[in-house]
Amino acid sequence: LxxxxxxxxxxxxxxxxxxxxxxxxxxxxxxxxxxxxxxxxxxxxxxxxxxxxxxxxxxxxxxxxxxxxxxxxxxxxxxxxxxxxxxxxxxxxxxxxxxxxxxxxxxxxxxxxxxxxxxxxxxxxxxxxxxxxxxxxxxxYKIDSQSDIIKNILGYIDKHYNEQLTLSSLAKQFNFSYSYLSSYFRSHSAEGFSEYLNKVRIFHAAELLRKGTSAISDVCGAVGYMDQSYFTRVFKKSVGITPREYRRKYRR
Known part of the structure; x- marks a missing residue:
């Protein structure tokens, strides 16, 4: 027992x-x-x-x-x-x-x-x-990772990625202070402003490299980068290979 x-x-x-x-x-x-x-x-x-x-x-x-x-x-x-x-x-x-x-x-x-x-x-x-x-x-309290405000901000970046966007210009566009927008972006998005902007730009750059014949320097400018060497570094960090290597590998 x-x-x-x-x-x-x-x-x-x-x-x-x-x-x-x-x-x-x-x-x-x-x-x-x-x-x-x-x-x-x-x-x-x-x-x-x-x-x-x-x-x-x-x-x-x-x-x-x-x-x-x-x-x-x-x-x-x-x-x-x-x-x-x-x-x-x-x-x-x-x-x-x-x-x-x-x-x-x-x-x-x-x-x-x-x-x-x-x-x-x-x-x-x-x-x-x-x-x-x-x-x-x-x-x-409308606590949402994709609230209307962040949706509008991300949507604006998606449309204007090829312009000279900065956090300051974005803050002015949405009538926020620089510090508030920086904090808001970090807390309501999975990535910071620069990371998100680069992600959008690299996505469109990759599409241009696959489908078009423009020179890499032109692709760089078309997606908003002024410095080709910086564009190459960001592209390689994101994709794993340089823009030139990407074009050779995936061009249709």
Missing amino acids: KDIYRGSFLRNLDRIFFYKGKHFLTEEDFKDSEKSEKFDTAEYAKLLGTLQLEKALDCLDVYVDNAISRHSLGEMELKTLVQNAWYRMISILEDEGLNADDLSYLKRDCLVKIYACPYAEDFKRLFHVMEADFRSLVRK
Whole structure:
């Protein structure tokens, strides 16, 4: 009896979490548990870092629903995972300047209500309520990696990449201060202004090299670069080979 207690009984004790209303369980009841893949914390962090918050919520939602339906995580393991995920999202929302009052109840629920849920059914219900609250805040404050402002900025760069664009000229175009636009661009785009502009220019340069016969110096000027040696360095860094090598390899 002692061996059974120390073995399968203790090992499956927290699985009672999944059997609300069932007072008598046998070892057979626990054989339907499936081993769960680990939650992809790296992908979740990436989505948070690029402000793709609703996608991050989708990612967590799918994982939690699967873990509960398959009984693949123990009670404390599941609760701790969700609490940590919520806290990371709250931290992002704080960085975005959300009203502290809007976040206080979420912090409280993370700390108290999650661990107070006695069964998976109750936990799942609370999880989806909190998830809806997070989504509501994201939409209320329009926190989006591709908000209208950044969409307009990126769209302008896409249309005017061949001009002498600078962060200063872009700030003037959109009536922002230089420092504000620099900070805004970094926080709402996966790359900085220079990186994005170079990416767009190199994309169009590669297209011209594949399809056209213009001299490389002309291609350089056509996509907005004044210095051919700089263009060559940027192109090679992005593509892995020089413009001349690229043309020989991919020209149609």
